[in-house]
Amino acid sequence: MKNIVIAAGYATRLGELTRNFPKPLLKVGDNTILGRMLDDIDRIDGIDEHVIITNHRFAGIFNDWAEGMKNVIQKKITIVDDGTESNDTRLGAVCDLLFAMDKLNIHDDLLVVAADNILEFSFQGFVDFARSKGTSCIVYHEQPSIDKLRRTGVVLLDGNNKVLDMEEKPQAPKSRWAVPPFYIYLEKDLDLVRHSVENGCGKDAPGNLAHYMVNHTTMHAWPMAGTGKNLRFDIGSLDTYKEACKKYGN
Structure with missing residues (x-):
């Protein structure tokens, strides 16, 4: 089973905080939003790869993050760049999933998750x-x-x-x-x-x-x-991000 993380959005509702930085990699406490999710999924038997589909603007940041996670996450992390550079040209979540499936020639069972949630x-x-x-x-x-x-x-x-x-x-x-x-x-x-x-x-x-x-x-x-x-914290705005930081750590 492949874990496919949809992370190609531009998070415009978070303003300057995500103008040049991807929302899933924002810190909440001592980890990132995405890192918290992968900590759990990485332990599931049968998951053999984490595929992160992102946009061209943030692909380099995700690649650097993935390099730093090699000693933390046991399963392979693959970053897929969908080639878009703005919210106006985004592919959309469904097309991003199809893009990653085609790019990597995926024929496995899929766990598909949005990247902007903290889960309990x-x-x-x-x-x-x-x-x-x-x-x-x-x-x-x-x-x-x-x-x-x-x-x-x-x-x-x-x-x-x-x-x-x-x-x-x-x-x-x-x-x-x-x-x-x-x-x-x-x-x-x-x-x-x-x-x-x-x-x-x-x-x-x-x-x-x-x-x-x-x-x-x-x-x-x-x-x-x-x-x-209340087992899901959806970080969709600056206010909810601040709430998450208050709840889970500065």
Whole structure:
């Protein structure tokens, strides 16, 4: 299984802090945002490589970081430069995933994660769940806020956690199960992934691909290590970055 980290955004909402520096490599306490995530994923049996897809502006910074992580992260780290240099020319998260798959000729099971989250759970449970189900999978958690549900993916599930339906940013959410940007796509479904955009899948948000896949193959959803608990810190703005630094260290 390859761990593919989507890290090609320009984080414009963080202003000067990320004008010339990638958000995933910002320090939070004694580690970076991305480093905290890889510390966990690196320990999962079966993960044999971390693929970081970034943009041309930040590729050199990521390469320097990866060189310094050789004695910290045990699995191979590969940096992929998508060639873009501005927010206006970005490929979008789905196209970045397809770019990395094509560039590296990837034909493995994939763990796909967004790079701007600090997590208080392990992806080991997610990987074990996908292996037990034998299907591609998404993560879900309870979201009591209707306003927040309207800004994310929302799923309907059966009693076996099979995904029955998924909507992106619904005005009238059919459940309180929100989908964060963490996915497992099995090798048997990669042909669907590769042809998703040409068949109408949205390009920008990673949730667009999950929505597309739910309509084309069997998917199951893993409860985020304790539904209803605050186990994910999404760093999307300067304010949330400051909150993370306060919570996890200066």
